Amino acid sequence: MSPQSSAGNRARVGPLAGAGSTAPVLDVDALLDDRDTGIIVCCGSGGVGKTTTSAALALRAAERGRKVVVLTIDPARRLAQSMGIEELDNTPRPVPDVAGEGSLDAMMLDMKRTFDEVVESQASPEKAQQILTNPFYVALSSSFAGTQEYMAMEKLGQIHAAARADDTYDLIVVDTPPSRSALDFLDAPERLSRFLDGRFIRLLLAPAKGPAKLMTAGVGLVTNAMTRILGAQVLRDMQTFVAAFDTLFGGFRQRAQKTFELLQADGTAFLVVAAPEPDALREAAYFVERLSEDRMPLAGLVVNRATAPPEGSLSADEAMAAYERLSRREDGADDSPVSRTAGLLRLHADRSRLVERERGLRTRFAAAHPQVPTAVVPALAGDVHDLDGLRDVGHLLSGG
């Protein structure tokens, strides 16, 4: 793009700037081979093949000589099996039959287990017990939305520290949680900090810590309101939980902040994964903008499940016109060879339109984000069942 583009276009590249141009191609192999790449984070909305992409990248990197661990969040059982592992759990397990000098371990985030371990490692046994049995802790750590994001950050920080200490891995591939909003992953440390510094937590702690200076007319109003809504028992459980948890919070926040900084560092590469659908690409656009806002290193966009362009130059309109003519000639004569040819034409028209639509969506994305290198991966006919399947995906990812 010309540096002298029209005035007023400073903050964002105008939609016309990239019209007609295509996005630069994402060189996946160069990214995997670069020894400075220490962490790859795959993010994007649900259902775009994020987990499969993460696993395929990890396998390809391993077979190109890297020592890799892939941290998945919620893999289908079949994907674990495709890596030769019956059940994935919170501990990295070696993936058998990886070719070459490198290695691949795989694990799945167990958020309750991770949370429990943090509590156990940070608190005295007596206090840990008190926390682990509190009903609020049980609810918070096992079933509620939001915890997964914190624990994914926590686990990433743990693995990274361990890998650095004993040189087990030189590349960590992370699959992010299927968040309602994909941005939750990045918000986790910030939200935690805001919460911990917030007045509410001090308010809850105040009764447990005796007469505090905070006690104002407002506090009485708030606690009264909460007692009315929640009932006294709930409020007491909550206070006990927060008081017991108080000492741990500092450590949580510090580590979350460190992981956030780790994500900003040069050794990290974010890959935004999408499908050629308006919703998925809109989420991807949000993500690209958000990453640059937070100064996170974006490596590129992966568009999965693309429809392969049809052969030949017959346009959708020509095919449909021919289909209409053939159908008119037939007049109800089913199962004749003519109707088969009509079906072929209709199929071709359908596919051509799909390809055109997907190309249009990608062009619009590239127009708004011309600097984002992109890899387009054609849709596979079936699901991935084994390492060879993952190898095929890796091959396609790197433009093969």
Add this chain to the structure above:
Amino acid sequence: MPTPTRSGAQLHVVTGKGGTGKTTVAAALALALASRGQDVLLCEVEGRQGIARLFDVDPLPYAERRIAVGTGNGEKQGALYGLHIDPESALLEYLAMYYKLGRAGKALDRFGVIEFATTLAPGVRDVLLTGKVYEAAKPGRRGKDVRQYDAVVLDAPPTGRIAQFLGVNSELAGLAKVGPIKSQADQVMKLFRSQRTRIHLVTVLEEMPVQETADGIEELRDHGFPLGSVVVNLVRPQDLGADDLAALTSGDVEPAAVATDLKAAGIEADDALVEGLLAEARDHAVRRALEDSQRELVAQLDVPTVELPRLPGGADLGGLYELAGSLCEQGMA
């Protein structure tokens, strides 16, 4: 079916794996019900403004806005309203409605309680979202800008989270032993488990989504939630019959015959074009075979099934009416 309005609206919960078109199906179902003459409220709870995009209207506020009308088919035309439920607004409304907490509500906000409750406190977010859906569907609604609906359609969280989302109130009722929260939570659970509720699962004919649908159905059944239909979405075109597909796969289709047909249709076909068409069709046959094997699995789920086609142009407003018509024909509305 009971008279919906007197006993409250019929509640349709639409869930599905990410990428299967859950929001599109929820919108099509709402439109289909409106076309049957019902007044329908379509709610979303994930902050994506997907409804506004589909219906091409301004982003929806936390208020019930009229967004479309049903086709009517010569009978009464139902109206379709949209509602975007965000937890902050739901909490403030809840406090104002049930506790008359004008000043205290503001104090809660000042102390960061609203933010705590809606982003961090265990499950409160889901409690607030489901609580508002319950309120919209209950009989005898009164107030400014609210109306009694015949049906409420919820574009719900994805299949992996749906049982937890709908069940959050029973967990809450477990935490709070007594008090107003407990009784409200109990009532919400009663609605979700009643005959007034139907939970529909959207899938596509691929392995992972079908597996997730099967898991979701099992989980929902375990929790005693009433199932509606499985909506198979984005089905590939069916222009070629089983015989054609078999012939294509085994290579029994004569290229010369195809070329003759094409010529008759006004297309000068060279070998490359014919071979290209046949290659596309063989690829299609492989995918159709995979679809068929997944369709068999869906049939074993023992839940009524409807199918919706993949629209080559995508689901715009016109496409939505087309899908709604298909749902009506198949008896889902």
